Amino acid sequence: MSQAVEETESREIAEFRAEVRAWLAENRPPKPDFVMPQNFLFVETNEQFEYLRDWQAKVYEAGYLGLDWPAEYGGGGDTLKRQRIVTQETGRAGTPFFVNTIGLQWAGPVILKYGTEEQKKKFLKPILSAEEIWCQGFSEPGAGSDLASVQTRAEPAASGNGWTVNGHKVWTTIGTRAKWMILLARTDPDAGKYPGLSFFLMPMQVPGVEVLPLIKMTGEGGFNQVIFTDAAMPRGAMLGAPGQGWEVAMATLTFERGAAEGTGGGQATSSADTVQRAAKLASQTQRDGRPASEDPLLRDRLVQLWMQEEGLRLGGMRRRVPGLSPDRPMVLALMNKLVYSEYAQNLAELGCEILGPDAALWMGDPNAPADAEWPRAYMNSFGMTIGGGTSEIQRNILGERVLGLPKSK
Amino acid sequence: MADVPGDFGFSDDHEILRDGARRFLEERCPIEEIRRLADDPVGHDPGVWKEMAELGWAGLTIPEAHGGAGLGNLHQALLLEEMGRRLLPSPYLGGALAALAIERAGDAAQQARWLPGIASGDTLASLGWLEPEGSWEPSDVKATARREGDTWVLSGTKAHVPCGADAALVVAPFVADGEIALFAIAGGFQAEAEVSIDPTRRTARLQFDGLAVPDDTRLSGGDLATWRTILLQSAAWLAAEMVGAAEATLGLTRDYAIDRKQFERQIGSFQAVKHPLVDDMIGIELARNHVYGAAAAFDAGETEAAETGARMAKAMASDVLARAVRHGVQFHGGYGFTLDCDMHFYFKRALFCRAMLGDAVHHRRHLAATLFGDTGA
Numbered sequence: 001m002s003q004a005v006e007e008t009e010s011r012e013i014a015e016f017r018a019e020v021r022a023w024l025a026e027n028r029p030p031k032p033d034f035v036m037p038q039n040f041l042f043v044e045t046n047e048q049f050e051y052l053r054d055w056q057a058k059v060y061e062a063g064y065l066g067l068d069w070p071a072e073y074g075g076g077g078d079t080l081k082r083q084r085i086v087t088q089e090t091g092r093a094g095t096p097f098f099v100n101t102i103g104l105q106w107a108g109p110v111i112l113k114y115g116t117e118e119q120k121k122k123f124l125k126p127i128l129s130a131e132e133i134w135c136q137g138f139s140e141p142g143a144g145s146d147l148a149s150v151q152t153r154a155e156p157a158a159s160g161n162g163w164t165v166n167g168h169k170v171w172t173t174i175g176t177r178a179k180w181m182i183l184l185a186r187t188d189p190d191a192g193k194y195p196g197l198s199f200f201l202m203p204m205q206v207p208g209v210e211v212l213p214l215i216k217m218t219g220e221g222g223f224n225q226v227i228f229t230d231a232a233m234p235r236g237a238m239l240g241a242p243g244q245g246w247e248v249a250m251a252t253l254t255f256e257r258g259a260a261e262g263t264g265g266g267q268a269t270s271s272a273d274t275v276q277r278a279a280k281l282a283s284q285t286q287r288d289g290r291p292a293s294e295d296p297l298l299r300d301r302l303v304q305l306w307m308q309e310e311g312l313r314l315g316g317m318r319r320r321v322p323g324l325s326p327d328r329p330m331v332l333a334l335m336n337k338l339v340y341s342e343y344a345q346n347l348a349e350l351g352c353e354i355l356g357p358d359a360a361l362w363m364g365d366p367n368a369p370a371d372a373e374w375p376r377a378y379m380n381s382f383g384m385t386i387g388g389g390t391s392e393i394q395r396n397i398l399g400e401r402v403l404g405l406p407k408s409k
Numbered sequence: 410m411a412d413v414p415g416d417f418g419f420s421d422d423h424e425i426l427r428d429g430a431r432r433f434l435e436e437r438c439p440i441e442e443i444r445r446l447a448d449d450p451v452g453h454d455p456g457v458w459k460e461m462a463e464l465g466w467a468g469l470t471i472p473e474a475h476g477g478a479g480l481g482n483l484h485q486a487l488l489l490e491e492m493g494r495r496l497l498p499s500p501y502l503g504g505a506l507a508a509l510a511i512e513r514a515g516d517a518a519q520q521a522r523w524l525p526g527i528a529s530g531d532t533l534a535s536l537g538w539l540e541p542e543g544s545w546e547p548s549d550v551k552a553t554a555r556r557e558g559d560t561w562v563l564s565g566t567k568a569h570v571p572c573g574a575d576a577a578l579v580v581a582p583f584v585a586d587g588e589i590a591l592f593a594i595a596g597g598f599q600a601e602a603e604v605s606i607d608p609t610r611r612t613a614r615l616q617f618d619g620l621a622v623p624d625d626t627r628l629s630g631g632d633l634a635t636w637r638t639i640l641l642q643s644a645a646w647l648a649a650e651m652v653g654a655a656e657a658t659l660g661l662t663r664d665y666a667i668d669r670k671q672f673e674r675q676i677g678s679f680q681a682v683k684h685p686l687v688d689d690m691i692g693i694e695l696a697r698n699h700v701y702g703a704a705a706a707f708d709a710g711e712t713e714a715a716e717t718g719a720r721m722a723k724a725m726a727s728d729v730l731a732r733a734v735r736h737g738v739q740f741h742g743g744y745g746f747t748l749d750c751d752m753h754f755y756f757k758r759a760l761f762c763r764a765m766l767g768d769a770v771h772h773r774r775h776l777a778a779t780l781f782g783d784t785g786a
Contacts, residue, residue, distance in 0.1 A: 275780070276780075279780050279781060283781065293781050293783075293786075294786045296774075296777075296786045299777035299780075299781065299786055300770075300773055300774070302777070303773045303777045303780060304773065306776065306780055307695075307699070307721045307724065307773075308695065310699070310702075310718075311695035311696075311698045311721070312695075312698075314413065314698035314699065314702040315694065315698045317413065317415055317416075317417070318417065318697075318698055318701060320415070320416070321416050321417055321419050323419050323424050324417060324419055324701060326424075326427075327656075328694075331690065331694055332694060335690075335691050335694065338691070339691055339695070392680075392684075395680075395683065395684045395687045395688075396680070396683070398690065398691070399683040399684065399686060400683075402690065403659075403663055403683075403686060403687065403690060404663070405663065405666060405667065405675075405677035405678065405682075405683050405686065406667065406674075406677050407678060408678050408679070408680050408683060409674075409678065
């Protein structure tokens with residue numbers, strides 16, 4: 001790129017960034033008087049949901065969501081670079097997360113990749129506007145880390161029109177609000193573990209679909225189980241071809257783990273659990289009569305997390321420069337979920353330790369620091385180290401696909 | 410810290426340098442050569458050094474006006490990473506660091522006087538980075554320079570000086586009139602070879618017993634702040650070399666874990682072996698992010714961010730390389746702890762590099778002060 005072109009481009013980017021920043025300052029919603037969930041996994045009450053849905057709709061209407069999706073499907077037909085700037089700026093501004101995260105980051109991208117023209121026209125715009133909420137039906141009671149062992153069946157309907165679904169899904173985030181589910185189901189029990197699977201876009205608000213809340217260790221809801229009993233799924237619900245379910249599911253997980261680009265934009269969490277925040281907490285918290293920030297052992301642990309945080313940030317930049325990862329082109333993308341989730345978990349736990357005795361107070365106690373947000377974040381962090389493929393599975397994937405080590409049996 | 414260019418300043422010529430270096434070093438520095446040079450009195454191959462100088466490496470970051478290639482920190486990091494990968498025994502590092510010090514602290518005349526010789530490979534140069542007491546703090550200098558007429562009289566000891574026994578020019582700090590001052594000294598000191606733990610890296614202890622040197626050997630900009638920056642930039646460069654060594658270590662261990670069978674299975678299929686290797690790989694990639702980040706920040710002139718990045722790079726590279734070689738020996742089993750196995754070369758390199766220019770704990774202690782905006786706990 002010539003210097004002149006580069007300068008023009010960087011000026012345009014800077015102008016766009018300033019525009020987004022100004023819009024966010026002007027339009028950020030007032031702080032609600034109710035407790036907000038810490039991320040999209042934990043939306044519970046109607047008031048939380050409506051508040052978040054209104055926010056996503058507003059951002060979409062302003063033209064700051066789905067910037068890189070094609071215009072004919074409701075997107076902005078613009079560049080990924082500009083979408084990233086919006087994501088950076090919403091994170092920086094600490095505005096609420098986008099409630100339709102599964103739609104924006106999982107379902108939307110796979111529909112763009114595998115969908116028919118009809119499916120793209122039908123589903124993508126309401127994802128961006130948050131009119132239609134999406135959930136994910138992958139895990140089952142007997143299919144966790146071994147996802148391909150799903151038993152939920154989708155059989156051709158007796159009427160000859162569409163499919164009939166029977167089975168049991170778990171950890172269905174936002175299932176009570178969802179209009180649609182991305183569903184991994186077995187269509188051919190004789191075809192073998194992987195080729196027997198197909199991928200569907202399943203309507204949730206139909207007879208035979210029962211959504212039962214699961215309560216997490218924090219006492220909060222957000223997750224559900226879904227029981228399918230002869231639930232009807234229309235013709236045209238399949239995404240991709242019969243037997244292609246595993247491939248589409250793996251592509252979904254690649255988006256989910258942040259390993260692929262083009263996820264419509266979006267920040268999935270509102271809390272900026274950064275090392276800076278924990279450092280501030282340490283400065284303001286007394287420990288044995290002195291500021292916790294003067295404890296050399298706590299300082300060192302915080303610095304180790306800072307190095308991780310900064311390493312992740314730089315890794316996000318390095319990922320976009322292929323020449324700086326010639327020997328292992330996929331490693332930065334594939335390790336991101338593992339490293340980030342463990343970093344966030346360690347940071348939340350350290351936050352609890354910095355609190356000292358007051359870490360023993362739970363939500364609702366008037367003396368609990370910030371309504372126990374650090375212990376709550378620590379408990380919730382297991383959603384990230386278990387969901388989307390456990391850390392142990394991530395290590396197997398990295399060991400086998402990136403390092404080329406033999407499969408673990 | 411939004412101060413590193415989004416693309417790290419990476420361009421085609423970085424790629425050309427790295428690929429060329431990889432090919433050249435694969436050919437010139439196979440493990441048999443490492444074994445031969447480990448027992449060689451000089452410890453490196455002067456023919457290879459001459460070739461490296463002809464490739465322009467000896468003056469990689471030296472300005473073109475002084476006979477160098479005029480390239481940046483990211484070039485340096487990529488080249489050092491390749492050298493670390495092969496454990497290249499070479500006077501390269503000392504020369505690069507001496508040139509760095511002269512560029513940062515020397516005036517135009519001093520640069521014109523010394524840099525061309527380093528760039529051509531004719532002057533073997535090095536940096537007096539430590540004293541026998543072993544402090545990594547730039548302010549901890551005991552060697553003194555006393556003015557006598559129009560000369561300076563240097564007294565004191567410099568330890569662990571890379572290629573110190575062969576160096577014709579050494580840049581080192583001395584306390585002159587109560588302040589840190591850097592001198593470029595062209596011989597006259599006594600050099601005694603140390604028994605380095607790392608057979609691929611020779612060091613020496615230099616003794617200055619009232620050595621009189623001319624006034625113009627004192628680098629005009631060599632104050633404490635500059636010396637501090639030189640040491641941190643050096644740490645970032647050494648971290649690049651360490652990442653290369655860690656990468657090679659991981660590669661050897663990985664290959665062995667695929668070849669070696671126990672209980673009728675490849676040992677790499679056991680998660681007790683696989684998962685630690687994955688963690689090593691992740692550590693290497695994170696350390697590499699810091700190495701490239703610090704290099705890009707130095708290239709962009711963002712010195713404060715670069716110095717934080719340099720500390721992170723050296724802290725992480727020190728731990729990651731130490732862990733990789735530890736797993737390397739352990740997972741090679743009984744063979745891993747023999748002199749026949751190549752792993753011991755990497756193990757010893759890890760011990761050496763960790764001990765130079767600040768270890769992980771040292772840099773993390775400074776980083777904590779940066780994070781909390783205080784002077785340290």
